[in-house]
Amino acid sequence: MRTPVIDAQVHVYERNHPGRPWVDALAGPPEVTAEDQVAAMDAVGVDGALLVSVHLMYRYDASYAIEAHRRFPGRFGLIKPVDAADPAVAEVIADWAALPGTVAVRLMMRDDVSRDPADPGIGRILSAAGRQGMPVNLLAYGRLGQVADLAARYPDTQIVVDHLGISQPFHPPLQPDPWADLPAVLALAQAPNVAIKLTGACTLSAQGAPFDDIWGPVGRIIDAYGIGRCLWGTDWTRAVALLTYAQGVAAFRDNPRFSAEERAALMGGNAQRLYRWSPA
Secondary structure, eight states: OOOOOEEEEEOOBOOOBTTBOOSSOOSSOSOBOHHHHHHHHHHHTOOEEEEEOOHHHHTTOOHHHHHHHHHSTTTEEEEEEOOTTOTTHHHHHHHHHTSTTEEEEEEEOOTTSOOOTTOHHHHHHHHHHHHHTOOEEEEOTTOHHHHHHHHHHOTTSOEEESGGGSOOOSSSOOOSOTTTTHHHHHHHTTOTTEEEEOTTGGGGOSSOTTOGGGHHHHHHHHHHHOGGGEEOOOOBTTTTTTOOHHHHHHHHHTOTTSOHHHHHIIIIIHHHHHHTOOOO
16 A cells, blocks of 8 residues: 655645734745645645644644534644643644544644753643653754753653744745754754654755755765655645745655655655555
8 A cells, every 4th residue: 555645744825814813923925725735736646744733824724724624524634733822732732633524633833932851831731641642843943952852751642843843934035054053953862752844854955856955964964864754745845935845846856865765654644654654
């Protein structure tokens, strides 16, 4: 049986309207609907995607992601941002886990989230997700040492670090040294319950397609974590100003650096196993 191709992170959203208003604007098109995303995946042979509700626009309201799953129930596994400051976050996670198609939660480790590994709010999230058998996705730029501490405190919870653990641009130009945090990314690989998304890797290229300049550092990450703890994805639509969806797929699918078995694991098999979800 063919391993499905699963994009480990995409976002969809409607135009801003009073019924589901944006909190902030995301760099990108005025809207990218569920229909738009499915059409983009169909055009390049992507079977399904992990759909992350857009925190910047919708904060903790995942209603549009839920709607997308209802319209395309076989194409999206759902991931919801949760709030470490919410004393009822464990109940929120339990309710989320009971919905059809939900696969994980996400914590945005920005300045309003404690840097203390013993923070009770973060602990509630890691503990509750572990009880539900759900991975916790962490956006953790500059905080990978804290992630290592959390992984040790909650060894039975699967942690997935978003976007290589490295800050990525929404549009050109790149930062002067986009790979400055690579040593911290590699050190985190020692935690066995941490996997890493290679989502958005192509946006760190200074050369553009076929992105030849990213494979040195990306290869070091894959070597450190092992192919079984790495997940391919595009981070669509954050990447729209830097590459096309087809380029984000082809960079990995058509890459001779990977064997057929490695490519199958990286581009779907690992997501299927870690998130316990497969597109229908």
